[in-house]
Amino acid sequence: MTTGEKLLQQARLQFWTRGYSNVSVRSISAAAGVDVALIARHFGSKLGLFTASLDHGYDALSLPADPAQLEEYVIALFSQTPRGAAAPSLIQMITSNAHDETVGPMVRDLHRTRLQEPLERLIGRADRAALFMAALIGFAVTEKTLHLAAIARPGSPAYETQLRQLIRAALRFED
16 A cells, blocks of 8 residues: 555545544554655645545445435445444545535535535435435434434344335425
8 A cells, every 4th residue: 555545544534534623634644654744745735635535435426317216225325334433434524524614615515516416416306305315414423323222233124124214204305
């Protein structure tokens, strides 16, 4: 693994789980086992490193062309996403950084253009797409932080049933 790859791996892990403003370049370089000056050499700055950590973050998301396939797509995505700090998720990145004064506008814009607008086109209504996204992020945050006993184990049939019910409720939103 190259120095740049080591730095990106640690940047993604730390920025995506702890948030941009809560992470120092020293902690990233120490975890990568390289000199802190190499961040400037490879990425220009802390912000440049954060920006690079976002590259390809949305690439794994490939919304189906048919709205009827959205439910199964999301269930598979949530069921198959690795859990744990070693593989921070896109939802972790959003919840850790979208509110940040420095990087929040960049994160929100990237989310809007790469996921929210395509989701709006697929669903056909911005209000339904917004509630759909809110429900999914809420479900993910609840699973990760509150560890509610009534939320089934990810990947289990009960988990898929719960997620399916949530998706259907979000998409049935009426005026």
